[in-house]
Amino acid sequence: MTIDATALRALTFDVFGTVVDWRGSIARQATLAAAPHGMQIDASAFADQWRAGYRPAMDRVRKGELPWMNIDTLHRRILDEMLPQFGLDALSERERDHLNRAWHRLDPWPDSVAGLTRLKSKFVIATLSNGNVALLTNMAKHAGLPWDCILSAELFHHYKPDPESYLGAAAMLGVKAGETMMVAAHEDDLIAARAAGLRTAFVRRPLEFGARPGYDLPRERGFDYVADDFVDLARQLGV
């Protein structure tokens, strides 16, 4: 299952769900946003619906039905559509903008900072997220994520799983695709990265979508590593 880790030079990380707990964080911040309006909302459903709008919106950009828009803009379009359904029409522009930036303030999984810090001692560690650079930069500051470099689909104007995003990241880091390993909790991301020539590490995040069975083990075989968390990945990579 494991490859020669000495051939690896850079690790690129999916972020939403892999490094940070978007669902819990968004639910907490949606609750905070609703409170001043005297509203109690199903905050997990709110987080799930917001997230569910993201992939179709990105796919419209990927297919050219929409011009390039970054994730902040896509998140805001989805948010504005959703708010009436949750009785939150009354949110002001300032409140909407603050809530939209909840994605800049996502909290890490408990092992993320410790694991990344270990991995950084041996490899270049970079984000490779569909989140935009500002979002990822602010999130790193908020969560204390010790990235060597912030890379984003925004730099390539190609969202994952387009191959341009994976190949662009390796090129930007000055390494070969085969010297780069994509780390993600999502099989589709890793399958696309592998097709582009990158190495792959699946990290189990069983709580990403709440306590739903079946989301924590890959059905796909043949990823180079399968790890319980980032500390386990560091151990497997001999760091």
Add this chain to the structure above:
Amino acid sequence: MTIDATALRALTFDVFGTVVDWRGSIARQATLAAAPHGMQIDASAFADQWRAGYRPAMDRVRKGELPWMNIDTLHRRILDEMLPQFGLDALSERERDHLNRAWHRLDPWPDSVAGLTRLKSKFVIATLSNGNVALLTNMAKHAGLPWDCILSAELFHHYKPDPESYLGAAAMLGVKAGETMMVAAHEDDLIAARAAGLRTAFVRRPLEFGARPGYDLPRERGFDYVADDFVDLARQLGV
């Protein structure tokens, strides 16, 4: 001379000369590269000549005489031209590549890490260099530079002092030009940043070109800050 620092959100830094001592570092590494060939070279002259080739090469790209090339590529073109003049024709491909990557291993000025760490507690701190992303990422790892984000002219395919580089950096960080301050030891960089709407901080680096008088104080008036080093800049910004 000083502005309202509470309006500032991001600081973008020139790197070569402002954050790191390219001349001393390149001279040391050129000496190391020459030694196995039994050559003693004028290492400071070597560093100066290499650096002197950089601006004209970039300007050819800026004017469209050359297609986009990153700094690693431009450095290598200059290096290959220079080596015979220093009696170093015999360097192998591997040695040339290693020496070319000396720019990835530049050492910081003594105050750089401490000053950046202080500034990072209040502002987003990012590179804004003509160096490519891989170079800046590797340098940060080598030198312990605590950047929040690596930004480079490479991302915009516009070298400084083109306005696209300054405006692109602010946009990428999700802040307004006027909320961004360019920090540099070079007046031309700051004058261009100011023309693009950024705030400006001049940092004195009197030893950048060796002990040459006249290089440490700006002739231009009207930069928002003039600081002796990054720790002094942090103090002036109330960090």
